[in-house]
Every structure is written in C-alpha cells, then in structure tokens.
Amino acid sequence: MRIRLTVNGQPRTLDVEPRTSLLEALRDGLGLTGAKLGCDRGECGTCTVLSRGRPIYSCLALACESQDLPLETIEGLGADGLHPVQRAFIAADALQCGFCTPGQILSATALLRRSPRAGDAEISRAMSGNLCRCGTYPKIRKAIRLAATTR
C-alpha cells in the first residue's frame, strides 16, 4: 500500500505492506538508519523516534498508522548544526558504542522540550525506556543536566 509520512518536516511517499512497522519504513523505505532495531518488541528503545513531539518505539508502530503524524528522527535533529542535546552528549562522552545514542538523544530532547527544568526523578522516568549495554547512564545523566543549563 502507498502511504504518506511526514518525517522531519518533509512529506515522503512510500510503498509498504500493511504489517510494515514504522521502524522498517524509516530504515528500509526512507534510508533513515539512525533509529535501530535492537529487539523488535518495544523493550530496548534503540528505535525511538518522536511522534507529535513524544518519544515512541517505532518498532511497535505500524507505518500505515503513522500517516498524518509529524515524525522526527535523529537525522532531523542535527539538520541545521548540532542540537544542544547532541553537543552535551559529545561533551559529557555520553556514548560508547553509539548504537542506543540516537534513541537516548531523542528521549532526552523530548523531555527537555516539555520540561526544561526536569528533576532527577523525572529524568529517570523519562530515560528508563532506553537501554544502554555499554553503561553510559551516568554520563547521559550528566549530559542532560548540561543540556538543561546551556539551552
């Protein structure tokens, strides 16, 4: 079926199957491979994208149901120079292998947009859906605090 997605402000048309996930559509249909497939069942958060400004697991969303939703991926965040959250992740070394990093950054960005002065408990709740096996969490914490103060 032919669908229309709005990704990073751009209308994009592509052919998918009804069962195609939003993640597959982004990665295979549009070549936006910043969102990763880590588990394919909403457990790890590497597929995080923003839908209407809120982080979602794109592996659990159907592409055909994502029409008419403004979608934001990591590729859009850095489109006109680095976003303050991206800069903070670099400065704090809040990444190791980097596989979870796009998802972490999108979750952190969504949090700081809706709650620029988020406290520890709120950060913890907002970030717990994004796993990192390398153990960068202390530095992600540091990066979010840094981004909150430099925005």
Add this chain to the structure above:
Amino acid sequence: MIDSKRFVTTTVEIEGREEMTVVEVPAFEPPPWGKDAALDTVGHAVPRLDAVDKVTGRARYTHDIRVPGMLHARLVRAGVPAGRVIRLDLSRARALQGVRAVLTGADLPRIPWLGGEPLFGPAVHYWGQPLAAVVADTEAIARDAVRRARVRCRAAPHRVDLPAGKASLRTGHSGVTPPEIRREERGDVTAALGGAEVTVTATYRVPAVVHQALETHGSVVHWDGDRVTVYDSTQGIFRVRRELAEHLGVGQHQIRVITEYMGGGFGAKNSCGAYTVIAALLSKATGRPVRCIWDRHEECVDAGHRPETEFRVTLAARRDGTLEAIDVDASIAMGVVGWPGGPGKIFQELYRCPNVRVVQRFWYGNVSGMESFRAPFHAEGAFALEGALDLLAHKLAMDPLELRRKNHSPQDPTKQRPYSSELLAECWTSVTQRIGWGAARKRKKTAGRFVQGVGMASQVWGAAGGPPAYAVVRLNRDGTALVQTGTQDLGTGARTIFAQIAAEALGLPMKDVRIVIGDTDGGPYTNNSWGSMTTPSVGPAVRMAAEDAKRQLFEVAAEILHAKAEQLEARRGRISVRGGPSITIRKVTEQLGDIMIMGRGHRGPNPSGVTVHSFGAQAALVEVDRLTGRVRVIRIVAAHDCGRVVNPLLAESQLHGGIILGLGYALFERLLNDAHLGRPLNLGLHEYKIPTYADIPEIDARIVSVADPVANHIGSKGLAEPPIIPTAPAIANAVFDAIGVQIRELPLTPARVLAALNEAASSLPG
C-alpha cells in the same frame, strides 16, 4: 631500507590463557613515555573522533548496511535440545513468492562447526541450533518462509544445568561425557588445612548470563566474482577473515572484512559466526549481497553466555588473618562447546598464599556454547573468592579491609616475580576513604525496615597486551597524516586514542590526523579486541609507526634547518631545533611534494622477568529493604590501576561500563534454562532484565595510576575488563554487612534476600 629483523619467542596472556608466540623485535623502540613526560595530546580529554557521527545517526553499523540488490537470510532452528533431525522439508518455504534460495546441510561443503561436527548437520545439541537457512527479498518474507519449514527431530536425553551430584554423568554433544577436570596446586593444601587455626568453607554460585549487545550478531556479505566483501559486527576483523577463508576454501586475499562501527561486543563477537558463513554461501548461490542478522531471541539463544558456575571454597588462616591455604573446587556449565579458561585462576593470583589448590570441572551440556564475557572466569571467581574472604573476616571478627591488607601480595604469587607496576593497596585506600569505610562498618544496624551496609572487593587482570600488532602512518604533502591499523572500535574509543597517540608522536594537532581502522584491506594486522589488549598492543605499534615517520621527516627538516636530525623536535605542527629556528611540518612535506613518507610500526615483545597486571578495588554502599527484600545500591566507588590513561573521558566511560555490567550481574541477570524442556525461558530484554537508567547508583570511578613505563613504551596497561570484576562481590559483601547473613548465589534477588533474613531471624536466640 630493509630493517634487520630478529624473531624471538614471548608469552602473551589473553583472558587468562598464556600463549607462547614468535614475535618480531622492532628495529628501534622509542624511549618510554614516563610518569613525567610532557605530552600535548595523550592524557587529555579529547572528545571521541566519531562522536558527531554517533549523535547524528550518521554512524553506519553492520545493521545499517544497505547494498543494492541485497537479500535477507533467516535460519530454521532446532526445537529440541538434543537429538537428531529425521525430516527437514523446505519445499513449502522455497515455494513462497520472494524466496530466492534455501540452504540445508545437503547443499553445504563440510564446514566443521560445534566441536568439529558439520554446520547444518543432523545431530542436534541445543535448542535453537541452526539447521537450515532461507533467503528472500525481504526480512518479512524470509520469516514467513522459516515458518513454513517442516522439521521433525527425534529427541534424545538432555541436560542444561549443572548436575546435582558431581559424580553423575551428563549428556554432552558427543554423547554422555564426564567433565574435563583440571587440577593445579602450589604448596601442600592438605597439610596446611590440617594445621590451620581457622577455616571457613562455603559454596558460591553464579548464574549463566548473556552479553545482550544492543546490536545483535550479524553480517552482510557480497560474494562478487572472486571477491568476498563482509560487513560484520565483530571484535576481530582479521580473525573473521582467516576463519571465513578456511570455511569457504578461498584465499585470505579474496576476503575483505569491514567493521566501521559496531554496537557492542563484550566478548561475544570474537569469531566468524554461522551468520557470516551462511550469508557468504547464499550470496554465492544467488549472486546477490545477503544480510543475515540474529534477532533478539537468537541473540540470547545462540550468541554465547557467561557460564553458570559453582564453587566450593575453603580458606584456612592464622588467627591474625594470614592466609595459609585456599582450596577451591569449581564446576562450570560450559554449554555444548567453549574454551576451558579458569575461574580458579583469580584464587591463585589475587592474594599472597603459600598453598593454593584449584580443581576445575568443565561440564558440557545442551545449551549453546559459552563465550568470553568481559573478564571471563575472573568475574565469576571473584564473587566466590571475595565472598569467602569476607566470611573469613566475619569469623575472625576482623575488618575485611585489614584482612585484605594482611594478605596483600606485592609480587606475582603465581610466578614469584615482580610486577611491572602495582597499586592495589592504593586502590584499597582510595575506595575505603571515599566510601567512609571505618564509620560505615562500625555503624550499628538499625532494627527498622531499611538497613544499610558497605562492602568492598578487589581485582587483578592480565593486562600486558602483546604482539603481533602493526600500524602504518602516511604523511600527506599538506602536512596531514593518515594512520592505518587493522584494529576495531567496539565503543571503547580505540579510534580516538590511537589518533591521539599518533598525533602526540608526530607533533601534529589532532585535527591534522585521520585514522582508518576496521577494514582488513585498510590497515595491517592486529589481534582481536579482547582481553583488554587493544590499547597496550596497538598503542605502541601506532606510536612506533608515527616515530618512524617523524624520523624520516627530521632527515628532510635537518637539511632545511641546517641542523642535525638528533637536535630536532616536533610539537604542535612545528619542527624546531632545540632553542633555535623552526619550520612547520607542512612546509617540510610541501618541499617533498608527492614523495611520501611512510612510517611502519609494530608491537615488540613484552618485558621479561616481570608480570604486567592491572589492579583495582571497588566499594559499595547498599540499602536493603527488609520488608520486600529489595537491594538498592546507593553508591559505588572505584579505584583502578591501569598505567597511563590515554584519554580520561574514555577511561571513565570504561569504568562505568564495567561497573554497570557488574551491577546487573549482582542484582538482576540470569538466563533461566528449563531443566525439563531443555530451553531458555527468559529471552529478550524484558524477561531478561539488564540495568536501566533508574537502576544506576552514584558512581565515583577513578584511575590512581600515572604510567607504567616498564610494561611498554606508551606506559598503558589494559582497562576494559577489570572494572566488572569487583562490582558484584563488593555489592554482595555490602549486603552481608547490612543484614549479617551472607547470600552466596547471584543474582541477589528479593526472594533470596528474604530467605536469608528469615534464616537469620530463626537462628537468633529467643
């Protein structure tokens, strides 16, 4: 110029195994960067070179590789833990529209796999073992096709856990097999136990745990004419190339393995995987590139694990705490295959003790083979050794810190020779001061719901690295440099630190140095990134290549500056005569035009007569909820000795990574294999819980060392594996301090804590 070469034999330690190898002695060795060396780039907090790629999503991982015409492979897997395939019918799978080919054992050349049995052979040794493959236009069609495969197996008896009695036999991959037993002893343990003033004996257990790298194992392979290009998520591009060449019967020169970015390894990605071989064969069969990537469940079933292990430990000591004997009998559930390293080794290495006996029983059974997992065997052994030590301290009514100090070994107790450097006692001081040890240990435990405790543990790890490792440095006519070496960056920051080392040695700013790694066609050989070996192995090779290029550059600069080459030095892009005139490096290379200076470097042999180990200690502050049994880790402090830190940002990240893996090992993680069904029960990342953001305590991790110029000429020892070793025992010892009862099995689940609390309550008088 032809260098005069000398070949000598040296010892290299890889994850506890010592291997003798022939090495090439370098034509020259640069003088070591000592403790006081004035360095402009090395030792500085340089941001990762690949950080921008990683925060923008531009970093391309194996999962992200899209080659035009690419097909997708999926595997048909066994649904029994042991037995024989009696029917394998892929006709309905093959008939599905979009399926391009199928591959069964009958289509394959004989490729030796599990302990020499053929890949896709009829004998089944574990649940989920690959039996056949399909390849289709999309991943979804390939999945559909796998569901249409008809497989019938005749099941055979199986065993997936450690046997209850040591004497019982178990089903292994070659039928019923007794364990492989290794015994080692120094001194006379039986005699020492007989005359001991105090002894403690206890049994400790650790579970099977899985690596769970977020990028699952997988490859994209394009067999095009006589060239095979492999994109692989691997810790060893050259090892994959060698093994794949053997499996496929082609020359190594025909294969190119590329790992530009990889999403974690932790020890599970050290060899050529079945996915690589299958993708290659299907690519050859179809003439198209083929992608074969494990899904998350396959990652848990067929990508290795840290083995379940049981330790029976006896410690004997004098009343003053001096260790007289260590006696350990360990049983290890290896799975169908594995390499018998030693969980007993840390018992021999960590403390001074004249009599040590280690018996290790390696049991083979019907789960997939174990793989190295960050500090393999030492992480398991440390839980038992450090637990037993605290039990002894408890019996002696002695401070665990004092007991450790009493048994500190200032030299290598296994070889009776000095260390190149050793700061374990400094690590103990550092962590106990920062955790507030004395006051916390003396604090009276309250009778309320929440009770706190502190615990500590230590670590030792073979961290020398060693040859062979090679690097090339090429200078361009504009004064910039290209560094080429065949290593890979698992997320450790290897890419960045080798660029720092090259920039330092060349006297160039970081912006003028580019590094190419992760490509067998793009740089000379280095070993796998395993055993905490990459920095101390490849670092000296990179430095030597840069020094070799600089030496040649100085020959030209000396002419221009009317000076002798020995009088020159290079810093911040300029070559100067000490205390005299100078010229930019760019001016010199521009004079050369397209004459290219190339420096060649390799890793020389390790120093003889000394042991090169990394050391460390950690302390944990925990709070136990006596109502629910939940353990909350409040704070972890760490101090590690790894020689020179090339980049403090990255070193701290490594420490965090090890500690957080150790936290998961301590509190949540275990792969449950159902003894009756013979299959794992908790696949995925929901049923198998790894630490998440909300689980993370305050972590204060520091490096206490400055440089170890005896180890090698960059002064660095290995760091990646050490920090996981003491975390779980430090947490367990803190829980022991909090509740007064020792829990001797990981993970420290609420159920186990409550059982321990009940035991304590029932043993109280009245």
